[in-house]
Amino acid sequence: MGVVTPFPLAPGQGRPGQIGFDRPELMRILDLYGRMVAAGHWRDYAIDLGRDAAVFAAFRRAAERPEYRIEKRPALRNRQGMWALVNEAGAVLRRGHELGPVLAPVERRLMKLVEG
Template sequence: MSAIVTPFPLQAARTAQVGFEREELQRILDLYGRMVAAGLWRDYAMDFGRDAASFSGFRRAAERPEARIEKRPALRTKQGMWTIFGEGGQVLKRGHELAGVLFPLERRLLKVVEG
């Protein structure tokens, strides 16, 4: 008597999901915390799909996101896997390194201090 073993769940039925690595998420959440402290953001959302992972920062939960940080690994060898989109969907910055791509958002936190 022979038994047929079927793995569960089927490997073909599984779909890969793009996510953030710990260091990436730490950097993004650090920025989010500073934006909250500055009174610019009040809520966030994360979306993980087959092609991309995104983090959205909101002024208010009922509005469109003020900024969306997207990681799309398929573009790693082309223009870079990191993109920041503005409130209207326009590309604000694109690149290979997360730190450089986050600069336009971090620049908003800089304040002029008079001596």
């Protein structure tokens, strides 16, 4: 058989050089995004996969700052939790260890948009 070469790690560190979303996490985020698009509230999104965090940003219009950012920071896993919901002004609205409760304020807002 052939030789398997592992992906290179960041120099001097035992962690990958890029943080990303797992498939179930991204599915949950994109499901929420799709429902907000269907409600006519969001129109665009961006994903930033960096060394310290993976960020999903949702926009009302493409030329604005994102209305919400969903951030995954594994370095905070043992402290406040690796998930954070950040508003347009940069204030952290919710932080936690699980994605579902962090997305709850946006889910509630979606229910108000659909009802009204």
